[in-house]
Amino acid sequence: MADTDSAPGDPERGREPDIAMWGASGSGKTAFLAALSIALNKSRDAGWRLIGENAVSRTELAKLRNTLLQARTFPAPTEALTHYSWMIIGPAETRRRWWWPWTARAARAPKIKLDFLDLRGDLYAESESNIDKKALVDSLVKSRGLIYMFDPDREARVGDAFKHLDAALHEVAGRMLVGDEYEDGKLPHHIAVCITKYDDPRVLRIAMEGGFTERDPTDELRIPHVPPDRVRDFFRLLCQEAHDHNTEMILDLIEAFFHKDRIKYFVTSSVGLFIDEDLGRFDPDDYLNVIDNAGGGLTIRGAIRPMNVMEPVLWLGQMLRPGAIGSGRWNG
Ligand SMILES: Nc1nc2c(ncn2[C@@H]2O[C@H](COP(=O)(O)OP(=O)(O)O)[C@@H](O)[C@H]2O)c(=O)[nH]1
Ligand SMILES: [Mg+2]
Known part of the structure:
Protein backbone atom coordinates (compact mmCIF):
# COMPACT_ATOMS: atom_id res chain seq x y z
CA MET A 1 0.00 0.00 0.00
CA ALA A 2 1.25 3.47 -0.79
CA ASP A 3 2.81 5.50 1.94
CA THR A 4 0.38 8.39 2.04
CA ASP A 5 2.07 10.88 4.30
CA SER A 6 5.42 11.19 2.56
CA ALA A 7 5.90 13.02 -0.67
CA PRO A 8 7.30 11.28 -3.75
CA GLY A 9 11.05 11.67 -3.76
CA ASP A 10 11.20 11.72 0.05
CA PRO A 11 14.37 9.73 0.87
CA GLU A 12 12.68 8.06 3.83
CA ARG A 13 9.74 6.87 1.79
CA GLY A 14 9.34 3.14 1.76
CA ARG A 15 12.07 2.61 4.36
CA GLU A 16 9.87 1.41 7.16
CA PRO A 17 11.64 -1.32 9.09
CA ASP A 18 10.58 -4.71 7.91
CA ILE A 19 10.07 -7.40 10.53
CA ALA A 20 9.60 -11.11 9.92
CA MET A 21 8.59 -13.75 12.40
CA TRP A 22 9.39 -17.40 12.70
CA GLY A 23 9.40 -20.33 15.10
CA ALA A 24 8.36 -23.98 15.29
CA SER A 25 4.78 -25.02 14.75
CA GLY A 26 2.67 -24.44 17.86
CA SER A 27 5.26 -22.11 19.40
CA GLY A 28 2.65 -19.37 19.74
CA LYS A 29 3.18 -17.14 16.69
CA THR A 30 -0.47 -16.67 15.74
CA ALA A 31 -1.52 -16.14 19.37
CA PHE A 32 1.27 -13.57 19.73
CA LEU A 33 -0.03 -11.63 16.74
CA ALA A 34 -3.59 -11.83 18.01
CA ALA A 35 -2.37 -10.43 21.35
CA LEU A 36 -0.28 -7.70 19.73
CA SER A 37 -3.15 -5.42 18.84
CA ILE A 38 -4.67 -5.92 22.29
CA ALA A 39 -1.32 -5.10 23.89
CA LEU A 40 -1.00 -1.94 21.81
CA ASN A 41 -4.53 -0.89 22.77
CA LYS A 42 -3.91 -1.48 26.46
CA SER A 43 -0.57 0.22 26.53
CA ARG A 44 0.01 3.32 28.58
CA ASP A 45 2.32 4.29 25.74
CA ALA A 46 -0.79 5.47 23.97
CA GLY A 47 -1.02 6.07 20.30
CA TRP A 48 0.32 2.84 18.82
CA ARG A 49 -2.03 0.96 16.50
CA LEU A 50 -1.85 -2.17 14.42
CA ILE A 51 -3.51 -2.04 11.03
CA GLY A 52 -3.82 -4.41 8.08
CA GLU A 53 -2.21 -3.17 4.89
CA ASN A 54 -4.67 -4.96 2.64
CA ALA A 55 -8.18 -6.35 2.86
CA VAL A 56 -7.11 -9.93 3.68
CA SER A 57 -4.79 -8.80 6.47
CA ARG A 58 -7.47 -6.51 7.90
CA THR A 59 -10.05 -9.31 7.97
CA GLU A 60 -7.54 -11.69 9.57
CA LEU A 61 -6.61 -9.14 12.18
CA ALA A 62 -10.25 -8.62 13.18
CA LYS A 63 -10.74 -12.39 13.30
CA LEU A 64 -7.69 -12.95 15.51
CA ARG A 65 -8.69 -10.19 17.91
CA ASN A 66 -12.23 -11.54 18.19
CA THR A 67 -10.99 -15.06 18.85
CA LEU A 68 -9.11 -13.87 21.92
CA LEU A 69 -11.47 -11.15 23.11
CA GLN A 70 -14.92 -12.53 22.27
CA ALA A 71 -14.59 -16.28 21.79
CA ARG A 72 -11.97 -16.26 24.59
CA THR A 73 -9.94 -18.99 23.01
CA PHE A 74 -6.82 -19.38 20.84
CA PRO A 75 -6.81 -19.04 17.05
CA ALA A 76 -7.04 -22.37 15.23
CA PRO A 77 -3.74 -23.93 14.14
CA THR A 78 -2.44 -22.63 10.85
CA GLU A 79 -3.01 -25.17 8.08
CA ALA A 80 -2.02 -23.30 4.96
CA LEU A 81 0.43 -20.55 4.22
CA THR A 82 -1.08 -17.26 5.30
CA HIS A 83 0.62 -14.01 4.46
CA TYR A 84 -0.13 -11.09 6.77
CA SER A 85 0.92 -7.60 5.86
CA TRP A 86 0.49 -5.42 8.88
CA MET A 87 1.81 -2.10 9.95
CA ILE A 88 2.26 -0.62 13.40
CA ILE A 89 1.81 3.10 13.46
CA GLY A 90 2.94 5.17 16.40
CA PRO A 91 2.04 8.62 17.65
CA ALA A 92 3.15 11.40 15.33
CA GLU A 93 6.42 13.08 16.23
CA THR A 94 7.26 16.59 15.27
CA ARG A 95 10.82 16.60 13.99
CA ARG A 96 13.22 19.46 13.72
CA ARG A 97 16.04 19.83 11.28
CA TRP A 98 19.28 20.16 13.23
CA TRP A 99 20.41 22.93 10.93
CA TRP A 100 17.09 24.83 11.20
CA PRO A 101 15.86 23.89 14.68
CA TRP A 102 13.32 26.66 15.14
CA THR A 103 10.91 25.48 12.46
CA ALA A 104 9.43 22.08 12.94
CA ARG A 105 8.77 19.78 10.02
CA ALA A 106 5.34 18.28 9.64
CA ALA A 107 4.67 15.64 12.24
CA ARG A 108 5.42 12.12 11.09
CA ALA A 109 4.13 8.95 12.65
CA PRO A 110 6.73 6.19 13.08
CA LYS A 111 5.79 3.04 11.17
CA ILE A 112 6.94 -0.51 11.50
CA LYS A 113 6.13 -3.02 8.77
CA LEU A 114 5.26 -6.45 10.00
CA ASP A 115 5.48 -8.92 7.20
CA PHE A 116 4.54 -12.24 8.50
CA LEU A 117 4.20 -15.61 6.87
CA ASP A 118 2.29 -17.91 9.11
CA LEU A 119 2.84 -21.47 8.07
CA ARG A 120 3.32 -24.90 9.43
CA GLY A 121 6.52 -24.36 11.34
CA ASP A 122 7.66 -27.95 10.94
CA LEU A 123 8.35 -27.10 7.33
CA TYR A 124 12.01 -26.69 8.07
CA ALA A 125 12.34 -30.13 9.43
CA GLU A 126 11.39 -31.44 6.00
CA SER A 127 14.35 -32.02 3.79
CA GLU A 128 12.73 -31.49 0.41
CA SER A 129 12.42 -27.93 -0.66
CA ASN A 130 8.99 -26.62 -1.37
CA ILE A 131 7.32 -23.43 -2.26
CA ASP A 132 6.29 -22.41 1.28
CA LYS A 133 9.81 -22.90 2.54
CA LYS A 134 11.16 -20.68 -0.21
CA ALA A 135 8.62 -17.98 0.68
CA LEU A 136 9.74 -18.06 4.31
CA VAL A 137 13.44 -17.87 3.47
CA ASP A 138 12.69 -14.99 1.09
CA SER A 139 10.90 -13.14 3.87
CA LEU A 140 13.76 -13.72 6.35
CA VAL A 141 16.33 -12.54 3.80
CA LYS A 142 14.32 -9.43 2.93
CA SER A 143 13.65 -8.36 6.51
CA ARG A 144 16.12 -6.71 8.87
CA GLY A 145 14.25 -7.51 12.07
CA LEU A 146 13.35 -11.00 13.25
CA ILE A 147 11.04 -12.24 15.93
CA TYR A 148 12.08 -15.76 16.85
CA MET A 149 9.61 -17.70 18.98
CA PHE A 150 10.87 -20.39 21.34
CA ASP A 151 8.30 -22.49 23.17
CA PRO A 152 9.92 -24.07 26.25
CA ASP A 153 7.01 -26.42 26.85
CA ARG A 154 7.18 -27.85 23.36
CA GLU A 155 10.94 -28.18 23.68
CA ALA A 156 10.55 -30.16 26.87
CA ARG A 157 8.24 -32.59 25.04
CA VAL A 158 9.14 -32.65 21.35
CA GLY A 159 12.45 -30.88 21.02
CA ASP A 160 12.71 -29.91 17.38
CA ALA A 161 13.57 -26.23 17.69
CA PHE A 162 17.26 -26.82 17.07
CA LYS A 163 16.70 -28.71 13.82
CA HIS A 164 14.26 -26.06 12.71
CA LEU A 165 16.47 -23.08 13.57
CA ASP A 166 19.65 -24.67 12.29
CA ALA A 167 18.16 -25.44 8.87
CA ALA A 168 16.57 -22.01 8.51
CA LEU A 169 19.70 -20.10 9.55
CA HIS A 170 21.96 -22.04 7.23
CA GLU A 171 19.61 -21.40 4.36
CA VAL A 172 19.40 -17.66 5.08
CA ALA A 173 23.17 -17.44 5.65
CA GLY A 174 23.78 -19.30 2.39
CA ARG A 175 21.80 -16.66 0.57
CA MET A 176 23.19 -13.60 2.36
CA LEU A 177 26.76 -14.28 3.42
CA VAL A 178 28.40 -15.77 0.33
CA GLY A 179 28.88 -12.36 -1.32
CA ASP A 180 30.97 -9.48 0.02
CA GLU A 181 28.13 -7.39 1.36
CA TYR A 182 28.45 -8.54 4.97
CA GLU A 183 32.19 -8.72 5.46
CA ASP A 184 32.03 -9.55 9.14
CA GLY A 185 30.35 -12.86 8.31
CA LYS A 186 27.29 -12.23 10.48
CA LEU A 187 23.69 -11.77 9.41
CA PRO A 188 22.67 -8.10 9.48
CA HIS A 189 19.36 -8.59 11.31
CA PRO A 201 3.21 -23.39 35.02
CA ARG A 202 5.80 -25.52 33.26
CA VAL A 203 7.62 -22.31 32.35
CA LEU A 204 6.82 -20.00 35.26
CA ARG A 205 7.65 -22.68 37.82
CA ILE A 206 11.13 -23.13 36.34
CA ALA A 207 11.62 -19.37 36.48
CA MET A 208 10.50 -19.13 40.10
CA GLU A 209 12.30 -22.22 41.34
CA GLY A 210 15.46 -21.21 39.50
CA GLY A 211 15.42 -17.84 41.29
CA PHE A 212 15.00 -15.91 38.06
CA THR A 213 11.94 -13.93 39.07
CA GLU A 214 11.59 -10.62 40.83
CA ARG A 215 8.69 -8.46 41.93
CA ASP A 216 8.41 -5.02 40.47
CA PRO A 217 7.65 -2.77 43.49
CA THR A 218 5.53 -0.49 41.29
CA ASP A 219 3.35 -3.38 40.07
CA GLU A 220 0.30 -3.63 42.30
CA LEU A 221 -0.59 -7.02 40.82
CA ARG A 222 2.79 -8.33 42.08
CA ILE A 223 3.37 -10.45 39.00
CA PRO A 224 6.78 -12.15 39.13
CA HIS A 225 8.86 -11.18 36.15
CA VAL A 226 12.32 -12.07 34.90
CA PRO A 227 14.45 -8.90 34.89
CA PRO A 228 15.90 -8.06 31.46
CA ASP A 229 19.51 -8.81 32.43
CA ARG A 230 18.59 -12.37 33.49
CA VAL A 231 16.49 -13.41 30.51
CA ARG A 232 19.44 -14.74 28.51
CA ASP A 233 20.47 -17.03 31.39
CA PHE A 234 16.88 -18.14 31.83
CA PHE A 235 16.74 -18.94 28.12
CA ARG A 236 19.93 -20.99 28.42
CA LEU A 237 18.45 -22.93 31.33
CA LEU A 238 15.27 -23.67 29.37
CA CYS A 239 17.37 -24.90 26.46
CA GLN A 240 19.23 -27.22 28.82
CA GLU A 241 15.97 -28.66 30.17
CA ALA A 242 14.76 -29.58 26.68
CA HIS A 243 14.00 -33.04 25.41
CA ASP A 244 16.58 -32.90 22.63
CA HIS A 245 20.19 -32.43 23.73
CA ASN A 246 20.85 -30.33 20.64
CA THR A 247 18.54 -27.64 22.03
CA GLU A 248 21.39 -26.67 24.35
CA MET A 249 23.16 -25.31 21.29
CA ILE A 250 20.38 -22.90 20.30
CA LEU A 251 21.75 -19.90 22.15
CA ASP A 252 25.25 -20.47 20.73
CA LEU A 253 23.77 -20.91 17.27
CA ILE A 254 21.94 -17.59 17.51
CA GLU A 255 25.02 -15.81 18.81
CA ALA A 256 27.17 -17.33 16.08
CA PHE A 257 24.93 -16.01 13.32
CA PHE A 258 23.95 -12.59 14.68
CA HIS A 259 25.85 -9.67 16.19
CA LYS A 260 25.65 -9.99 19.96
CA ASP A 261 24.53 -6.39 20.35
CA ARG A 262 21.64 -6.97 17.94
CA ILE A 263 20.10 -9.81 19.95
CA LYS A 264 17.61 -9.21 22.73
CA TYR A 265 15.82 -11.87 24.78
CA PHE A 266 12.23 -11.48 25.99
CA VAL A 267 9.98 -13.55 28.22
CA THR A 268 6.49 -13.34 26.74
CA SER A 269 2.94 -14.49 27.23
CA SER A 270 0.09 -13.75 24.87
CA VAL A 271 -2.65 -14.17 27.46
CA GLY A 272 -0.78 -13.28 30.65
CA LEU A 273 -1.43 -14.58 34.14
CA PHE A 274 -4.79 -15.04 35.80
CA ILE A 275 -5.46 -12.54 38.58
CA ASP A 276 -8.42 -13.11 40.85
CA GLU A 277 -10.31 -9.80 40.83
CA ASP A 278 -11.24 -10.14 44.52
CA LEU A 279 -7.69 -10.81 45.63
CA GLY A 280 -6.32 -8.18 43.26
CA ARG A 281 -2.82 -9.62 43.02
CA PHE A 282 -0.82 -12.60 41.79
CA ASP A 283 -1.55 -15.85 43.62
CA PRO A 284 1.23 -18.46 43.26
CA ASP A 285 -1.38 -21.20 43.71
CA ASP A 286 -3.83 -19.92 41.13
CA TYR A 287 -2.38 -18.10 38.15
CA LEU A 288 -3.27 -20.33 35.20
CA ASN A 289 -5.20 -18.23 32.70
CA VAL A 290 -6.29 -21.08 30.39
CA ILE A 291 -8.59 -23.95 31.27
CA ASP A 292 -9.84 -26.95 29.32
CA ASN A 293 -13.35 -26.45 28.00
CA ALA A 294 -16.11 -28.96 27.32
CA GLY A 295 -15.34 -28.96 23.60
CA GLY A 296 -11.84 -30.27 24.18
CA GLY A 297 -10.30 -26.86 23.51
CA LEU A 298 -8.98 -24.15 25.78
CA THR A 299 -10.81 -21.20 27.25
CA ILE A 300 -9.12 -18.08 28.53
CA ARG A 301 -10.24 -17.60 32.09
CA GLY A 302 -9.69 -14.01 33.07
CA ALA A 303 -8.56 -10.72 31.58
CA ILE A 304 -6.01 -10.92 28.79
CA ARG A 305 -2.83 -9.18 29.86
CA PRO A 306 -0.24 -9.72 27.16
CA MET A 307 3.28 -9.70 28.62
CA ASN A 308 6.17 -8.46 26.50
CA VAL A 309 4.23 -8.79 23.28
CA MET A 310 4.45 -5.19 22.18
CA GLU A 311 7.95 -4.66 23.58
CA PRO A 312 9.93 -6.89 21.15
CA VAL A 313 8.17 -5.35 18.17
CA LEU A 314 8.74 -1.78 19.34
CA TRP A 315 12.37 -2.58 20.23
CA LEU A 316 12.94 -3.87 16.70
CA GLY A 317 11.15 -0.87 15.24
CA GLN A 318 13.35 1.48 17.23
CA MET A 319 16.56 -0.35 16.32
CA LEU A 320 15.70 -0.35 12.64
CA ARG A 321 14.59 3.22 12.23
CA PRO A 322 16.61 4.98 9.58
CA GLY A 323 19.54 6.63 11.30
CA ALA A 324 19.21 4.69 14.55
CA ILE A 325 22.54 3.80 16.11
CA GLY A 326 23.37 0.24 15.17
CA SER A 327 20.56 0.10 12.64
CA GLY A 328 23.05 -0.76 9.93
CA ARG A 329 21.03 1.54 7.70
CA TRP A 330 23.44 4.44 7.33
CA ASN A 331 25.17 2.57 4.57
CA GLY A 332 22.35 0.71 3.04
N1 LIG B 1 -0.63 -20.87 28.09
C1 LIG B 1 -0.41 -20.32 26.90
N2 LIG B 1 -0.63 -21.04 25.80
C2 LIG B 1 -0.40 -20.46 24.60
C3 LIG B 1 0.08 -19.11 24.47
N3 LIG B 1 0.21 -18.85 23.16
C4 LIG B 1 -0.14 -19.97 22.49
N4 LIG B 1 -0.51 -20.95 23.36
C5 LIG B 1 -0.95 -22.33 23.06
O1 LIG B 1 -0.19 -22.81 21.97
C6 LIG B 1 -1.04 -23.19 20.91
C7 LIG B 1 -0.39 -22.89 19.59
O2 LIG B 1 -0.28 -21.51 19.42
P1 LIG B 1 -0.25 -20.84 17.96
O3 LIG B 1 -0.21 -19.38 18.16
O4 LIG B 1 -1.35 -21.38 17.10
O5 LIG B 1 1.16 -21.37 17.41
P2 LIG B 1 1.79 -21.20 15.95
O6 LIG B 1 1.69 -22.52 15.29
O7 LIG B 1 3.25 -20.83 16.22
O8 LIG B 1 1.07 -20.11 15.22
C8 LIG B 1 -2.35 -22.43 21.15
O9 LIG B 1 -3.43 -23.08 20.57
C9 LIG B 1 -2.41 -22.40 22.67
O10 LIG B 1 -2.94 -23.63 23.14
C10 LIG B 1 0.28 -18.36 25.68
O11 LIG B 1 0.68 -17.19 25.70
N5 LIG B 1 0.02 -19.03 26.85
MG1 LIG C 1 0.12 -20.21 13.44
Missing part, protein backbone atom coordinates in the same frame (compact mmCIF):
# COMPACT_ATOMS: atom_id res chain seq x y z
CA HIS A 190 18.32 -7.51 14.76
CA ILE A 191 16.65 -10.44 16.45
CA ALA A 192 14.15 -10.52 19.30
CA VAL A 193 14.29 -14.00 20.82
CA CYS A 194 10.94 -14.56 22.51
CA ILE A 195 10.40 -17.25 25.10
CA THR A 196 6.66 -17.90 24.79
CA LYS A 197 3.94 -19.09 27.21
CA TYR A 198 5.50 -17.68 30.38
CA ASP A 199 2.08 -18.08 32.04
CA ASP A 200 2.29 -21.85 31.65
